[in-house]
Amino acid sequence: MSALLELQGVGISFGGLRAVDDLSFSVTEGQIVGLIGPNGAGKTTVFNMITGVYRPKTGRVLWQGREITGAKPARIARLGLRRTFQTIRLFAEMSVFENVQAGCHLAARQHWWEGLLGLPGQRREEAELAARTHEILRRLDLDGVADAPATSLPYGVQRRVELARTLAGQPKLIILDEPAAGLNDAESAALNETIFMIRETGVTILLVEHDMNVVMRVSDHVVVINFGRKIAEGDAATVRADPAVIEAYLGREDAEEVAA
Numbered sequence: 001m002s003a004l005l006e007l008q009g010v011g012i013s014f015g016g017l018r019a020v021d022d023l024s025f026s027v028t029e030g031q032i033v034g035l036i037g038p039n040g041a042g043k044t045t046v047f048n049m050i051t052g053v054y055r056p057k058t059g060r061v062l063w064q065g066r067e068i069t070g071a072k073p074a075r076i077a078r079l080g081l082r083r084t085f086q087t088i089r090l091f092a093e094m095s096v097f098e099n100v101q102a103g104c105h106l107a108a109r110q111h112w113w114e115g116l117l118g119l120p121g122q123r124r125e126e127a128e129l130a131a132r133t134h135e136i137l138r139r140l141d142l143d144g145v146a147d148a149p150a151t152s153l154p155y156g157v158q159r160r161v162e163l164a165r166t167l168a169g170q171p172k173l174i175i176l177d178e179p180a181a182g183l184n185d186a187e188s189a190a191l192n193e194t195i196f197m198i199r200e201t202g203v204t205i206l207l208v209e210h211d212m213n214v215v216m217r218v219s220d221h222v223v224v225i226n227f228g229r230k231i232a233e234g235d236a237a238t239v240r241a242d243p244a245v246i247e248a249y250l251g252r253e254d255a256e257e258v259a260a
């Protein structure tokens with residue numbers, strides 16, 4: 001399988017601080033890759049360099065083998081690389097169905113004048129969008145709340161609606177920004193299932209998470225960063241046993257105690 005997304009020696013500084021330094025890793029099509037690191041490790045900065053918010057000072061970002069370093073966020077989204085947000089951004093006055101359908105519209109191929117004229121192309125497209133929306137709601141177990149006002153639902157369900165809306169844009173790769181943040185244990189367990197289900201639909205996943213346990217349970221491949229540099233990479237078991245990872249997460253003294 002080929003790399004969908006690849007970072008080659010990517011780095012950026014803020015003032016004198018090297019926030020991300022010479023970072024390389026790739027995300028293969030069909031994989032769930034976890035990017036983890038303690039607070040301040042540089043995860044958000046990596047995220048922002050992939051999605052076009054920041055331009056890396058060094059290195060290259062490749063999408064399906066082509067360089068996208070420094071491309072604008074809208075172009076990157078159009079290529080099929082979409083992100084979720086930690087904060088809920090649902091339209092409060094709209095139903096779950098309408099919120100998810102709004103995500104479909106971002107990916108619609110329709111020209112504005114087709115909409116104005118009510119041409120057959122537009123009607124066909126609308127029927128396709130409605131069908132796609134229903135399918136996503138069904139897969140994410142949201143069909144029972146399709147007509148509910150989105151923001152009336154429990155927090156964990158609202159997070160799932162956000163995911164559904166992002167999927168409606170038909171991404172090839174989805175970057176999840178700390179999807180477990182604020183979830184209770186039951187919601188967190190349900191999230192694992194949702195992540196596997198998303199992968200089953202053919203969407204590749206980059207999971208950016210602070211919580212090591214969530215990442216370890218679902219990822220095929222884990223990349224660990226600390227102080228902006230990659231300190232370990234491999235499958236969950238390998239990474240979990242890596243002394244550098246234990247030290248980064250627990251601190252040197254605790255890590256020595258664990259080792260003893």
Ligand SMILES: Nc1ncnc2c1ncn2[C@@H]1O[C@H](COP(=O)(O)OP(=O)(O)OP(=O)(O)O)[C@@H](O)[C@H]1O
Binds near residue numbers: 017037038039045210
């Ligand atoms: N725009 C900025 N200007 C200055 N410094 C920044 C900026 N963005 C990030 N940094 C610094 O870069 C380092 C990496 O920050 P980043 O937010 O990427 O870490 P993180 O791993 O996402 O942390 P957290 O888990 O706490 O969100 C930190 O020291 C942070 O203070």
